[in-house]
Amino acid sequence: MQKAHARRKSTHWGPYLKDNWQLYVMLLVPVAFVIIFKYAAYPGLRIAFMNYKPAKGYAGSDWVGMQIFEKIFKDKDFLRALKNSLVFNFLDLLVGFPVPIILALLLNELRFQRYKKLSQTILYLPHFLSWVIIASVALNLFKPQTGLVNILMMNAGWIDQGVPFLTEKWHWAVTYLLIGVWQNMGWGSIIYLAAITGISPDLYEAATIDGAGRLRKIWNVTLPCIRGTMVTLLIMNLGRVMGSNFERLDSFGNVQVKEFQYQLAIYIYEKGLAGGNFSRATAVGLFQSLVGLLLVLTSDRVSKALGEDGLL
Numbered sequence: 001m002q003k004a005h006a007r008r009k010s011t012h013w014g015p016y017l018k019d020n021w022q023l024y025v026m027l028l029v030p031v032a033f034v035i036i037f038k039y040a041a042y043p044g045l046r047i048a049f050m051n052y053k054p055a056k057g058y059a060g061s062d063w064v065g066m067q068i069f070e071k072i073f074k075d076k077d078f079l080r081a082l083k084n085s086l087v088f089n090f091l092d093l094l095v096g097f098p099v100p101i102i103l104a105l106l107l108n109e110l111r112f113q114r115y116k117k118l119s120q121t122i123l124y125l126p127h128f129l130s131w132v133i134i135a136s137v138a139l140n141l142f143k144p145q146t147g148l149v150n151i152l153m154m155n156a157g158w159i160d161q162g163v164p165f166l167t168e169k170w171h172w173a174v175t176y177l178l179i180g181v182w183q184n185m186g187w188g189s190i191i192y193l194a195a196i197t198g199i200s201p202d203l204y205e206a207a208t209i210d211g212a213g214r215l216r217k218i219w220n221v222t223l224p225c226i227r228g229t230m231v232t233l234l235i236m237n238l239g240r241v242m243g244s245n246f247e248r249l250d251s252f253g254n255v256q257v258k259e260f261q262y263q264l265a266i267y268i269y270e271k272g273l274a275g276g277n278f279s280r281a282t283a284v285g286l287f288q289s290l291v292g293l294l295l296v297l298t299s300d301r302v303s304k305a306l307g308e309d310g311l312l
Helices: 002-019 021-039 042-049 067-074 076-096 098-109 113-128 131-141 148-155 169-197 201-209 214-225 227-238 246-252 255-261 264-273 278-305
Strands: none
Touching: 002 021, 042 067, 042 278, 067 076, 067 278, 076 098, 076 169, 076 255, 076 264, 098 113, 098 169, 098 214, 113 169, 131 148, 131 169, 131 246, 169 214, 169 227, 169 246, 169 255, 201 214, 214 227, 227 278, 246 255, 246 264, 264 278
């Protein structure tokens, strides 16, 4: 009987695999990428517990246990970089998380399809630009005296002198955060638009019969239906609050804003990779990953306690 069941199962999957084998072949590429660059790198984490010397390799380098972590946690530069990373990432999450939701709601309400597609293309484009390009354009636009933004504001009579958007630490912090929101908001809205598309039209028809207007439909139908997507993305974003983007920080960095620009990515490069101290760089990266994992697990547990499906 078991043989007959196995034969029927094989017969069931046979035609499907024969017709769709190209999909499985294409899937091998991303699977191989993940295995090679994610899982295959795990043995290298032992560097964090060694006084690793590239010339000696793993076998010739001495094990030092937790000494690398002890040195890191006593380093004032690490504590400063950690504080800056946490503050800016939480602010980035606080400011940037609701923007794609609002943008998706606005795009969903557009009825002129050509204008809607054009708007989506324009909003998605910044995501595909490197931070080097974005920073070079921003540095020219926001120059205190010759930047286009300051010239327009002075000609309009709003300011008497140029605003140091990217050359003074507090102005830099606000400008840095807003540019990050602008760069990611279009791409982030794609997932919410997909979730909104899956909402049953019957719900909107029922709301219309009950006399609900456009804003009432958004509040009582659209937002509750995409709440699960919002919770999932929030959990994923919480897992990245310990991270930092070296390309973004380095492109917008200068001497005047070093106090705020000095975050974990800069610390890892200057104190680790640039100095050949691979053990320190690996230890900080491992610390970031573990804290991010704990945040994801905690937020997932909290979301389930509140009645959501969670992520895991």
